[in-house]
Amino acid sequence: MADPTSRPVPRPTPETQHYWDGTKVGELRLQRCDDCEEVYFPPRPFCPKCSSKSVTVFAASGLGTLHSYVINARPHPAWAQPYSIALVKLAEGPTLMSNVIGCPQTPEALELDMPLQVTFEELTETITLPLFKPSEARA
Amino acid sequence: MTDVAIVGAAETTELGKIPGMSQLQLHADAAFNTLADAGLSVGDIDGVATAGESPTGVAHYLGITPHWVDATAVGGCSFMIHVRHAVAAIQSGQCETVLITHGESGRSNIGRGGRPGGAATLAGQFEMPYGPVGAPTLFTLPVLRYMKDFGLTHEQLAMVAVVQRQWAGLNPRASFHDPITVDDVLNSRMIAYPFHLLECCLVTDGGGALILTAAERAKNFPQPPVYILGSGESVETPMISQMQDLTSSRAFRVAGSRAMADAGINHADVDHMMVYDAFAHLPIYGLEDLGFCQKGEAGSFIAEGNTAPGGCLPLNTNGGGLSFMHSGMYGMYALQESVRQIRGTAAAQVPDAQVSLCLGVGGMFGASGCVVLGNT
Ligand SMILES: [Zn+2]
Numbered sequence: 001m002a003d004p005t006s007r008p009v010p011r012p013t014p015e016t017q018h019y020w021d022g023t024k025v026g027e028l029r030l031q032r033c034d035d036c037e038e039v040y041f042p043p044r045p046f047c048p049k050c051s052s053k054s055v056t057v058f059a060a061s062g063l064g065t066l067h068s069y070v071i072n073a074r075p076h077p078a079w080a081q082p083y084s085i086a087l088v089k090l091a092e093g094p095t096l097m098s099n100v101i102g103c104p105q106t107p108e109a110l111e112l113d114m115p116l117q118v119t120f121e122e123l124t125e126t127i128t129l130p131l132f133k134p135s136e137a138r139a
Numbered sequence: 140m141t142d143v144a145i146v147g148a149a150e151t152t153e154l155g156k157i158p159g160m161s162q163l164q165l166h167a168d169a170a171f172n173t174l175a176d177a178g179l180s181v182g183d184i185d186g187v188a189t190a191g192e193s194p195t196g197v198a199h200y201l202g203i204t205p206h207w208v209d210a211t212a213v214g215g216c217s218f219m220i221h222v223r224h225a226v227a228a229i230q231s232g233q234c235e236t237v238l239i240t241h242g243e244s245g246r247s248n249i250g251r252g253g254r255p256g257g258a259a260t261l262a263g264q265f266e267m268p269y270g271p272v273g274a275p276t277l278f279t280l281p282v283l284r285y286m287k288d289f290g291l292t293h294e295q296l297a298m299v300a301v302v303q304r305q306w307a308g309l310n311p312r313a314s315f316h317d318p319i320t321v322d323d324v325l326n327s328r329m330i331a332y333p334f335h336l337l338e339c340c341l342v343t344d345g346g347g348a349l350i351l352t353a354a355e356r357a358k359n360f361p362q363p364p365v366y367i368l369g370s371g372e373s374v375e376t377p378m379i380s381q382m383q384d385l386t387s388s389r390a391f392r393v394a395g396s397r398a399m400a401d402a403g404i405n406h407a408d409v410d411h412m413m414v415y416d417a418f419a420h421l422p423i424y425g426l427e428d429l430g431f432c433q434k435g436e437a438g439s440f441i442a443e444g445n446t447a448p449g450g451c452l453p454l455n456t457n458g459g460g461l462s463f464m465h466s467g468m469y470g471m472y473a474l475q476e477s478v479r480q481i482r483g484t485a486a487a488q489v490p491d492a493q494v495s496l497c498l499g500v501g502g503m504f505g506a507s508g509c510v511v512l513g514n515t
Contacts, residue, residue, distance in 0.1 A: 007268055007270070008258060008263065008267040008268050009258060009268070010258055010259075010263060010264035010265070010267075011257070011258035011259040011263065011264070012259070012264065013259050013264075016261075016264055020264075041265075041381075042261050042264070042265050042378075042381070067284060067385065068280055068281055068282070068284035068385055069280065069283060070276055070279050070280055070283075070331040070332055070333070071329075071331065071332035072270060072271070072272060072276045072331045073328075073329045073330060073331060073332070074272040074273070074275060074276060074330060074331065075272070076270050076272050078270060082329075082332075085269050085270055085271055085276055085277075085280065085331075086269075087280055087281075087284075087380055087385070095380060095381070096265065096380060097265060097266045097269050097271075097378075097380035098269055099269050099270065107332060107333075112283055112284070112287045113287075123268070129268055129269075
């Protein structure tokens with residue numbers, strides 16, 4: 001029943017293009033302010049903390065922790081079963097929304113603060129989504 | 140303390156399921172009921188504020204030629220912010236008599252405009268691909284973090300719905316009246332873990348409106364004046380994934396503290412309180428972010444009955460978005476209940492309510508407006 005192609009496809013803007021170029025080549029790209037060192041997300045060509053326009057795109061480690069989530073039971077055309085919608089706190093500081101895959105979608109398996117690592121899933125020819133799975137480094 | 144008062148307040152004639160009215164007509168129905176409540180006619184109105192529809196559309200539909208309009212639309216708390224802006228406009232002489240309208244065909248979806256948010260917006264790029272299905276899967280996202288950090292239990296969260304149903308049982312216009320238990324809540328259908336159906340707001344049709352004018356004129360109206368003692372507003376983020384702190388709303392903190400300082404009140408002065416409850420955790424965040432409870436204590440405060448009928452801080456006394464009604468932008472109904480409580484005409488009247496604090500939320504912890512009302 002589920003039709004993964006019905007998943008909403010992001011449309012990059014000039015300010016976010018580097019992020020989507022990154023996921024396509026297996027990098028989770030963030031930005032760091034050259035003046036105050038703030039690491040931030042979502043992308044924009046200036047620092048949200050100090051307004052500096054001197055910012056640098058870099059590849060993040062792809063590591064993070066499960067900060068919070070819900071397990072959606074409402075129907076969505078792209079998913080057949082209940083699935084997690086997660087907030088992942090990246091090792092570099094920012095938090096982003098994603099899905100945790102590679103484990104049962106249950107409160108027991110989805111333990112808050114569990115270590116996660118990024119994995120990439122191609123959605124279209126131009127868009128690859130960063131998803132997260134339980135970290136392999138986990139004991 | 141401001142020099143402005145609410146002299147007219149009413150909801151639509153019906154609430155709940157209103158398939159025979161467009162959204163714009165719901166605005167008009169609420170507006171005419173409110174004009175009647177104030178003993179005014181359309182020609183007396185010179186300022187119009189609304190959200191959901193444009194003030195252009197509402198003014199044209201009603202036949203008003205305004206000197207002042209406000210189209211602030213930051214979600215369900217827009218009406219609290221309209222009150223705040225109308226106070227400033229009336230005090231500065233930009234207009235004399237402001238009509239604030241709300242109408243929403245949330246359930247029947249008659250004549251309702253589309254929702255914005257394309258694939259190139261930040262939410263379209265960084266939230267929608269991960270499968271959120273409306274507010275029940277977004278507004279709820281912070282709560283597991285709150286539960287782990289502060290020990291809130293599933294049973295305490297369920298008690299928010301249980302207590303609000305107690306209030307709804309006293310209100311003939313509420314959608315639901317029958318008492319519910321914690322087990323009823325926890326056994327209701329899972330919507331998005333950890334949220335069950337009874338911890339999510341209703342989806343209904345309805346509307347409401349307010350009329351504001353200078354306090355010095357307020358005694359000449361049929362209803363007892365409800366004075367606007369203070370107000371506050373703020374915004375934080377259009378995406379819940381970018382909240383600074385998942386356990387606290389910055390917009391609540393900014394709007395709430397400003398409103399209380401503006402009104403010159405402290406917590407003990409508040410006799411009655413409304414916290415926009417789109418979902419069961421909202422009253423918990425509101426009580427803590429405004430300092431009525433210490434961090435982490437609002438869940439037990441509610442579960443112990445302090446906000447229930449007979450409790451020390453009556454909260455969401457119409458039954459709230461969980462049991463009274465929720466058309467989508469509920470803030471207007473919270474304001475209506477605060478006005479009724481201060482007038483002394485509420486279905487579940489709090490004895491001797493002199494100060495009511497009404498806290499609204501917009502979007503998913505995206506915005507907030509707060510209004511403090513009083514009878515003197
Ligand atoms: Zn900076």
